[in-house]
Amino acid sequence: MSLSLPRVTTVVTDIEGTTTPIAFVKDTLFPYARARIPAFLAAHAGEPVVAGICTAAAVLGGVEASDLGAISAVFLGWMDADAKVQPLKDIQGLIWRDGYARGELHGEVFPDAAICLRAWSARGMRLAVYSSGSVLAQKLLFGTTRFGDLAALFGDFFDTGTGPKRAADSYLKIAAALRARPENIVFLSDIAEELDAAAAAGMAAVQVVRPGEGTIAGGRHPAVGSFGDIVVGQAA
């Protein structure tokens, strides 16, 4: 059963649970970064970008900026607590960038998402990402899939620097940044509360409920099992 959204000209998508298995983030990306934090700091702490991240982590974590062991422990503690703090996201992004560059990591995307994103882009739809993962992490993930470089399909990338994903104001900011009217934008996510916020901002909101992802169907928004069930724009 397909869902027709004729007014939509712009698709904004979540990643985790929506375009990408949650397991890729939880079981591949996070452990990859976690295992490499101490060695990465030891190798790169002399570089200005890494030094800046370490200083920010030291301040937040209340440890000496010169104590790399203590800073590593702060990062690992944040990972254990699933803390959404910028220095952690920044250091993870750099470690993942290395991993993708080495070919040790490849972004995972569901086949239907890859196929539809390409088709929508080819039909002139504007595509954007809104994810709690950093913009760098988003670009790396989509840039290295087995379906090729999907990052190039997206005109814009938004992370929580724009605002929390469950706040309507974040979606108003995204619409403004895209210079699009909210009613011409659809937001795709697995999380009902994020869709509530997008809908409150006037966007179309569609829940992607994938078997195997443990998605809890909210019942408040149209739901699809696959991107292939969504028809955006005027049907050809």
Ligand SMILES: [Mg+2]
């Ligand atoms: Mg999600």
